[in-house]
Amino acid sequence: MQKSQDELMNEFSVFMERFSAQSDALELAYKALEMQSEQLKKMQEEVNQSRVLSALGEMAATVAHEIGNPLGGIGGYASLLARGIPPEDPKRKYVDKIIGGISSLNKIVGNLLAYTKKTHLQKQKTDLVAWAEAILAHAEIEIEKEKKKVSLERDFPAEFLNAEIDGERLQQVMLNLLINGIQAIEVEGKISVSIRSNENFAEITVADTGKGIKPENLKNIFTPFFTTKEQGTGLGLAIVKKIVDLHEGEILVESIPGKGTKFCLKIPI
Ligand SMILES: Nc1ncnc2c1ncn2[C@@H]1O[C@H](COP(=O)(O)OP(=O)(O)OP(=O)(O)O)[C@@H](O)[C@H]1O
Ligand SMILES: [Mg+2]
Numbered sequence: 001m002q003k004s005q006d007e008l009m010n011e012f013s014v015f016m017e018r019f020s021a022q023s024d025a026l027e028l029a030y031k032a033l034e035m036q037s038e039q040l041k042k043m044q045e046e047v048n049q050s051r052v053l054s055a056l057g058e059m060a061a062t063v064a065h066e067i068g069n070p071l072g073g074i075g076g077y078a079s080l081l082a083r084g085i086p087p088e089d090p091k092r093k094y095v096d097k098i099i100g101g102i103s104s105l106n107k108i109v110g111n112l113l114a115y116t117k118k119t120h121l122q123k124q125k126t127d128l129v130a131w132a133e134a135i136l137a138h139a140e141i142e143i144e145k146e147k148k149k150v151s152l153e154r155d156f157p158a159e160f161l162n163a164e165i166d167g168e169r170l171q172q173v174m175l176n177l178l179i180n181g182i183q184a185i186e187v188e189g190k191i192s193v194s195i196r197s198n199e200n201f202a203e204i205t206v207a208d209t210g211k212g213i214k215p216e217n218l219k220n221i222f223t224p225f226f227t228t229k230e231q232g233t234g235l236g237l238a239i240v241k242k243i244v245d246l247h248e249g250e251i252l253v254e255s256i257p258g259k260g261t262k263f264c265l266k267i268p269i
């Protein structure tokens with residue numbers, strides 16, 4: 001039996017509806033594919049960039065290591081020279097300048113090595129209170145060196161507080177935060193350090209009453225080589241971030257220009 005024209009038209013319109021639905025689905029699938037390909041391209045670019053960075057890091061580590069050895073020798077001999085020259089001798093000024101320059105170079109080399117070196121954590125059961133007290137003793141020496149009036153306040157648990165951490169690496173973190181705090185204070189101020197914990201993580205805060213960080217700089221402070229200081233390497237906080245990441249921890253910062261800055265570390269224990 002032959003189909004009527006109406007029937008044919010009906011079938012045709014059902015077919016067209018299906019065709020158009022499928023064509024919509026195809027278009028969606030195509031868009032999704034396009035997005036995935038875009039994402040893949042981005043990932044490929046990121047992989048390439050991190051390859052370049054890691055090659056650069058390795059090169060920096062090798063150069064820093066090679067420079068470190070002769071630098072140690074030069075520093076040693078310069079100190080020996082200084083010992084033989086009385087302070088009133090005009091030559092002494094030059095030798096002291098050489099020693100100052102070497103100490104700046106040592107800082108750059110040390111920071112480059114700390115940032116680029118492949119680090120494996122050596123975690124050990126550590127009493128955070130005793131650990132922090134030892135670090136604050138180092139900070140007191142820094143305060144004296146900088147000739148500033150900075151008081152160190154503590155808010156620590158009354159007794160010990162045990163945590164499984166790499167105390168040496170985290171000491172580097174704390175010292176970098178404390179030294180930044182001291183440097184941010186012009187003449188007189190306060191740095192408060194607190195330690196708290198729950199069963200999952202320890203929370204350590206370092207807050208200073210220094211000059212604060214401009215809002216536009218806040219997003220850059222953990223980027224390697226970002227510095228606003230004449231003598232800075234800009235690696236201090238990059239090292240901090242690296243060590244905190246290795247602990248699978250977190251670091252947060254709040255800052256009010258003219259009032260101060262507070263860093264909060266969360267370390268799983
Ligand atoms: N507590 C702080 N108060 C004010 N600014 C800070 C503070 N901590 C960090 N910053 C800002 O972040 C920048 C980066 O800090 P980072 O420690 O990485 O490098 P740096 O201190 O400049 O150099 P280096 O650590 O080598 O001495 C600093 O130059 C400063 O502008
Ligand atoms: Mg610093």
